[in-house]
Amino acid sequence: MVIPWIGFPLASLLKRVEPTGQAKFVEFTTLLDPNQFPAQKPGFFGFSSLDWPYVEGLRLDEALHPLTLLTVGMYGKVLPNQNGAPIRIVVPWKYGFKSAKSIVRIRLVGEQPKTAWEKAAPSEYGFYSNVNPAVSHPRWSQADERRIGEFRRRPTLPFNGYADQVASLYTGMDLKKYY
Amino acid sequence: MTRRGRVALKVIVWGACLAPLALLAYRAWNDDLGANPISFITNTLGDWTLRILLASLAMTPLRIVFGLSWPITLRRLLGLFAFFYVCLHFSVWIVLDFFFDWPRMWADIVKRPYITIGMAALLSLIPLAATSTTGMIRRLGARNWTRLHRLAYVAAMCGVLHYTWLAKVGVKDPYWYATALAILLGVRVWEWGRRAMRRRHATATVSSRAENPLS
Secondary structure: OOOOEEEEEHHHHHHHOOOOOOOOEEEEEEOOOOOOOHHHOOOHHHOOOOOOOOEEEEEHHHHOOOOOEEEEEEOOEEOOHHHOOOOEEEOOOEOHHHOOOOEEEEEEEOOOOOOHHHHHOOOOOOOOOEOOOOOOOOOOOOOEEOOOOOOOOEEOOHHHHOHHHHHHHHOOOOOOOOO | OOHHHHHHHHHHHHHHHHHHHHHHHHHHHOOOOOOOHHHHHHHHHHHHHHHHHHHHHOHHHHHHHHOOOHHHHHHHHHHHHHHHHHHHHHHHHHHHHOOOOHHHHHHHHHHOHHHHHHHHHHHHHHHHHHOOOHHHHHHHOHHHHHHHOOHHHHHHHHHHHHHHHHOOOOOOHHHHHHHHHHHHHHHHHHHHHHHHHHHHHHHHHHHHHHHOOOO
């Protein structure tokens, strides 16, 4: 998907609070409010789809990258509720679930946060989740995609096309292992 | 049931089975298929395949549990509509989703279990559709035909697994279908068990008489 987001680099906020050397990761928490977000209500027999509230995280250097945005709008308009109003994260080189919506808390932490999808299905969703056509989801291919408004599929690019900007964050890392 | 009643029933089933397709066409006409129209169409057609297939498998349990015989007359029609929807579902996958990219589709069939099992469901419905005519029942003989048409159970199980394996964690719909299928098959198992017991009981009575000719 190619979305014209409106926001500002998360780095500008993080730099204001002057992270200490102990801060290694950033953790984002989405609002917990089952009245506004009905999917957060426990279902039949107490089954819950995810362990709410939704928690996501980034390594500090990822969070400080100028492409990581705190986002308040899209397509020239204020962010609609379903897209994560009033404020959300956008990490354009990662799969969508890494970009936490409707966040109410940002914490600088020393340990890698345990994210919502990692807890729900650790074999399917890793902490990094960089867009990587060479690594399939265990159940389906991630080699191609269809952009909104286009008919034919197109090959998915490493880091969603931002390899020149972000690949250096991961030099020396086995991205098959850290998916 | 009167002839008019039978005709009315069939008209209702035709209407009910074509309504989802009409609604889909209406939404397409109004550009109301969401952000990802192709996946919306595929999912809708898949949903209705499963629903109609389960409906066709519900006709026999209605007879077993409630003693109704008229639902059986709708079984073939429902089965053929399920086949119709699965063909549309499959065609959308080939044409709209992958646009005849055969190597890519073949790779998915071989590698992705949910697609493999979906193909198995589709393939097991083909002989059923092909032998659905009265002429074919006569040609195969009722006994063989009944045996062949137990493939409907395989198709339904594969279809439900297909949905279970492709759904994201936390999506509960596949479990509703699985529960419905378990009930529909459970009724049959219960009925087979009951009949087997009765047969055994009957043979036991006969053999005890044979052992004791004076009684």
